Structure formats: structure tokens, C-alpha cells
Amino acid sequence: MKTRAAVLHTLDKQAPFAESKPLKIEEIELDAPGPGEVLVKMKAAGLCHSDLSVINGVRPRPVPMALGHEASGQIMQVGEGVSDLKVGDMVVLVFVPSCGHCMPCMEGRPALCEPGADANGKGTLLSGQRRLHLGSQAVNHHVGVSAFAEHAVVSRRSCVKIEQDIDPVEAALFGCAVLTGFGAVVNTAKMTPGQSAAVIGLGGVGLCSLLGAVASGAKDIVAIDLNDSKLEIAKSLGATFTINARDPDVIAKVKEATKGGVDFAFEMAGVIQAMELSYRVTKRGGTTVTASLPHPQHNWPLQQVSLVAEERTIKGSYIGSCVPSRDVPRYIGLYLAGKLPINKLMGERLKLDDINRGFDKLDAGESMRDLVVF
Ligand SMILES: NC(=O)c1ccc[n+]([C@@H]2O[C@H](COP(=O)([O-])OP(=O)(O)OC[C@H]3O[C@@H](n4cnc5c(N)ncnc54)[C@H](O)[C@@H]3O)[C@@H](O)[C@H]2O)c1
Ligand SMILES: [Zn+2]
Numbered sequence: 001m002k003t004r005a006a007v008l009h010t011l012d013k014q015a016p017f018a019e020s021k022p023l024k025i026e027e028i029e030l031d032a033p034g035p036g037e038v039l040v041k042m043k044a045a046g047l048c049h050s051d052l053s054v055i056n057g058v059r060p061r062p063v064p065m066a067l068g069h070e071a072s073g074q075i076m077q078v079g080e081g082v083s084d085l086k087v088g089d090m091v092v093l094v095f096v097p098s099c100g101h102c103m104p105c106m107e108g109r110p111a112l113c114e115p116g117a118d119a120n121g122k123g124t125l126l127s128g129q130r131r132l133h134l135g136s137q138a139v140n141h142h143v144g145v146s147a148f149a150e151h152a153v154v155s156r157r158s159c160v161k162i163e164q165d166i167d168p169v170e171a172a173l174f175g176c177a178v179l180t181g182f183g184a185v186v187n188t189a190k191m192t193p194g195q196s197a198a199v200i201g202l203g204g205v206g207l208c209s210l211l212g213a214v215a216s217g218a219k220d221i222v223a224i225d226l227n228d229s230k231l232e233i234a235k236s237l238g239a240t241f242t243i244n245a246r247d248p249d250v251i252a253k254v255k256e257a258t259k260g261g262v263d264f265a266f267e268m269a270g271v272i273q274a275m276e277l278s279y280r281v282t283k284r285g286g287t288t289v290t291a292s293l294p295h296p297q298h299n300w301p302l303q304q305v306s307l308v309a310e311e312r313t314i315k316g317s318y319i320g321s322c323v324p325s326r327d328v329p330r331y332i333g334l335y336l337a338g339k340l341p342i343n344k345l346m347g348e349r350l351k352l353d354d355i356n357r358g359f360d361k362l363d364a365g366e367s368m369r370d371l372v373v374f
């Protein structure tokens with residue numbers, strides 16, 4: 001069948017993207033789902049910094065590639081062997097398909113699935129196949145999802161079925177921002193009530209971490225960004241102390257406000273300066289959790305003696321250390337119970353044709369979560 005998709009052909013287009021148009025909206029050929037795959041009619045797809053990082057070359061991927069990975073949709077057709085999804089089911093898509101058989105999957109860490117990571121690196125589905133074509137040329141899938149498209153063929157293992165009564169547009173956020181940001185707090189850090197947190201970088205992911213700290217019963221919640229408007233949003237979501245990262249005394253002020261530093265700092269900005277700040281605002285014995293994905297050649301110089309003599313911990317968090325089929329319904333349940341108000345993070349609803357302008361807003365650090373709505 002034919003569908004319309006946002007395709008990235010080169011990695012050299014500079015902002016403003018509304019003019020350079022890195023994403024071309026094209027009629028593209030979509031094969032029928034193969035064994036273990038499904039055809040999804042997309043409902044909504046969020047604009048995440050990880051998409052922007054492919055566009056601006058920070059996270060190079062094979063091109064041409066149909067982008068987008070934070071999405072919800074409805075099953076239109078199931079491939080051979082798919083017995084637990086049927087036509088009409090609502091799904092949230094997850095950007096690492098988990099095979100269920102490799103060592104990380106068996107250890108209960110499907111976010112680290114090895115065949116899933118391998119397929120994502122190559123731009124294929126978990127099956128190793130590409131189901132997208134422009135004429136005779138195969139088009140790569142973005143992390144098994146390629147959600148900035150009216151339809152997608154994905155692995156069954158990229159889908160979590162949703163049985164709750166949630167607006168499909170809001171459901172899209174659970175595929176990345178919520179799984180990643182909230183999961184970093186509850187799964188990776190395992191915060192307990194009365195502890196303190198700092199969130200550095202208040203985009204869709206960081207604001208979900210802030211909501212995670214609130215839901216975990218954090219006493220002090222420090223919110224830090226370069227953009228003052230983000231600090232105002234953070235206050236309205238439960239931050240107890242906000243400060244601009246440009247303040248020359250930012251570290252001293254956070255330590256003063258939290259009586260020596262925070263138990264957990266969450267680095268969700270994606271730059272080395274933010275990582276350094278996140279490490280330095282923790283207390284002695286504190287933990288820094290980072291979910292951001294800076295350029296692979298950017299290294300962070302760590303003062304090793306402080307790690308040892310102050311018993312600090314640094315943890316990476318990929319998709320919020322999630323088990324998708326456990327966590328997506330659990331987090332949606334929290335939202336429906338009023339305990340995870342992700343509706344307050346919803347930004348502009350865009351048409352697919354306006355997507356390049358949406359990435360200009362994200363690039364300027366202005367967006368919470370803008371979404372393409374189909
Ligand atoms: N680990 C994962 O599974 C995973 C999943 C999704 C996104 N990510 C990564 O998480 C990061 C955040 O994603 P997002 O979509 O929320 O991004 P975003 O662009 O919406 O938000 C980033 C925020 O960081 C702020 N910022 C930039 N530099 C800063 C600095 N030096 N100090 C403080 N704040 C600063 C920006 O103003 C912005 O508000 C990105 O690196 C993204 O690639 C990782
Ligand atoms: Zn994302």
C-alpha cells in the first residue's frame with residue numbers, strides 16, 4: 001500500500017528547519033506485515049529530542065530513514081503468527097523491540113535487548129527486513145517504529161496493547177517521554193519518599209522525571225534549565241526550587257536550598273555541561289542518573305577521586321530501564337488516577353506537513369511535547 005511519511009535523506013540540513021526542510025513528506029510504498037509483524041494506523045507521534053539528534057547529526061543513523069518513534073496507533077492488519085493482537089486494538093509503540101530470548105531479555109531488562117539494538121542500528125525491523133520503499137530504494141526504519149507516517153509496519157515486539165480508556169493522542173507520550181523520564185526515577189533510581197531530586201533539562205523527558213519525583217514523594221525537587229519559561233512550568237508541576245543553569249552560583253545555590261546537595265540528580269538535557277552540573281549538585285553519597293544521548297564523540301571528564309572518596313554513583317538509564325508490557329499500562333493507570341498529569345505536558349498538535357517547524361521549536365528548547373496528530 002501507499003502511505004505518507006516524513007523521510008530524512010541527508011544529515012547536513014541546518015536550522016531553521018522550516019526553511020531547510022530536512023524532513024520531506026513523501027508518498028512511500030509500505031509492504032504488508034511479515035511474520036510476527038503488524039500494520040498500524042498511526043494516531044499521534046511526539047517530537048522527541050532523539051529525532052532531532054538524527055536530523056542534526058548528533059546521533060547518526062543510516063539514510064534515507066522514515067523518522068519518529070514516540071507514538072500510538074491502531075492495528076489494521078496482523079501478520080502470520082501474531083495471535084495476541086487483533087484488528088482494532090490500540091497500541092503504544094516502544095522504540096526497542098524486545099526479542100524475549102536474549103540474555104538481557106531473560107534477565108528482565110528488555111530495554112537492552114541485543115537483537116533489538118542491532119536491528120535499530122541497521123534501520124531494520126526485528127525481522128531484519130525493511131518494509132518501506134521509495135521506488136526501488138529501501139528506506140530505513142527509525143528504531144523499529146517510523147511514526148511520522150500515516151501507517152507503519154512494525155514488529156509485534158514493538159507494540160504494547162492498551163486496554164484502558166485513554167485519549168490516543170495522550171497515549172503517544174507513554175512510548176518515550178514517560179517511559180524514559182518517569183522510569184528513570186522509579187526504575188533506575190528507585191527513589192523512596194523523603195529523598196531529594198534535581199532535574200537538569202526540562203523537556204518532555206525531564207518534566208516526566210519531575211513528575212516521577214513528585215509521585216515518589218520527594219521532599220525537595222530542584223528544576224534546572226537554560227530557559228526561564230521551563231522553570232515556570234516546573235514550578236506548576238511541583239518543583240520546590242528552580243534555577244537557571246546560567247546562574248554563576250548554581251551549584252552553591254542548589255546545595256544551600258537542599259542542605260548539602262540532592263540524593264538524586266537526573267540529567268535530561270543532552271550536553272556535557274549539564275552532566276557536570278548534575279554530578280556536582282548531588283550530596284556526598286548521591287547518585288546521578290542520565291538518560292540523555294549526546295554525540296558519541298563527546299566525553300565527560302570525571303574527577304575520579306570524588307567518585308571514590310564521596311561514594312558517588314553514576315547510572316545510565318535507557319527507556320527508563322523499562323519492561324514495556326508492565327510499565328506502559330502501569331503508567332497510564334497512574335495518569336488515569338490523576339497521579340501522573342502528563343496532560344499538562346501536551347504542546348502543539350501539528351499536521352505532518354508542519355513537522356519541520358515543530359523541530360525548530362524543539363531545537364530552541366521551547367517545546368514541552370508537540371505531536372503530529374493524524
Ligand atoms: N535514554 C533514553 O531512552 C532516551 C529517550 C528519549 C530521549 N532521550 C534523550 O533525552 C534528552 C532529552 O530529550 P527531550 O526530548 O526531553 O529534549 P528537549 O529538547 O525537549 O529538552 C531538553 C531541555 O534541556 C535544556 N537544556 C539544554 N542545555 C542545558 C543545560 N546546559 N543545562 C540545563 N538545561 C539545558 C533545554 O532548554 C530543554 O528544555 C535528549 O538527549 C534525548 O535524546 C533519551
Ligand atoms: Zn524519544
Ligand SMILES: [Zn+2]
Nearest residue numbers: 099102105113
Ligand atoms: Zn532480547
